[in-house]
Amino acid sequence: MFERLISYLDSVRARDPAPRSRWEILLYPGVLALGLHRVAHWLFEARLYFLARFVNHFSRALTAIDIHPGATIGKNFFIDHGFTVIGETAQIGDNVTIYQCVTLGGSNPTNGKGGKRHPTLMDNVIIGSGAQIIGPIVVGERARVGANAVVTEDVPAGATMIGLKARSTLVPAEDWLREFIPYGTPCDDPPCDEQGSPRRDCIEKLEAEITSMREEMALMKAMLAECAAPPTPVRIRKSAAKE
Structure with missing residues (x-):
């Protein structure tokens, strides 16, 4: 268990150059929220719904991050800063990074049944600040969602989504294989320019x-x-x- 914690803290440090030590990372709101969510999720699966909700509300008050106890989260999940909402049926893979003010929201079912209402994020996905991912859609492996984008449809693996309503920049596979892009938003990315995306100049x-x-x-x-x-x-x- 201790080795898994060290591995997780190192994975956070690899994505965030700010912390000077692992001890500092332990104070991150995203790290605290994830730890409390593990407890809440265990209670939720044990059908101790009230206790699960109690832990959830305590975590939200402490970290400003609201993760429903029913959400399924993989390894090395990192929320950089707070004010993030993750819905009940959301599924998050391994090595996913989410920045502040992101919503993994649900659709309004017309049949009166809950079912799958929230997004599924595959492995190595990066969600930029303020992005809104709505509905039971799938964000493919290594996809990026740029800052303030609104995504309501499935995202292909390796694509970069930008804008309102988000559109893909169709970044070629040889480019999206890069290890990590902060905030999921490419800056001065030639493939984006070639596909007609807005340029700063x-x-x-x-x-x-x-x-x-x-x-x-x-x-x-x-x-x-x-x-x-x-x-x-x-x-x-x-x-x-x-x-």
């Missing part, structure tokens, strides 16, 4: 093109004005006229 380039067009139009106007002007009369000097 887009506005500057458009402004430069507009300025160049204005200069060309001003030059053309000057040339047209010069051509349309009446010819200047030639003055003959008196001395030249007498000769």
Whole structure:
């Protein structure tokens, strides 16, 4: 058990350069929330629902992270900062990273039965800050969901989802095999640019093109004005006229 804890703390440290020691990681709200969830989930499976809920509410008050006791979570799960909500039927694989203010929310069943209402995150998924993953969808292995994206449909393995409603940037497999991308959001990622995703220098380039067009139009106007002007009369000097 001690070796498993050390392995987990090291996995967190590999994804977060801030902590100076393992002891510091033990104080992380995400680590505390996960530890209390393990207890709550064990009580939930034992059908001690009230006690499971009590542990859940205590954890939420302590960490600002709300993980339903029924949620299934794999190994090395890391919530970086708090204010995250994970629903009852959510299933999370191994080595998943979630940043702050993420919701793994459920759909509203029309048949009156609970069933599978929340997302399933496969192994090595990264969810960026403020992302909303809604409904019984599957986020494929090593997929990334960018900050503030809203995902309501299945995500292919290795895809990067961005925007409202989230769309895939179709990052090639050779790129998504990289070990870890902070916040699940690529910055200056050439494959994203090639697929037509917004670029940070887009506005500057458009402004430069507009300025160049204005200069060309001003030059053309000057040339047209010069051509349309009446010819200047030639003055003959008196001395030249007498000769």
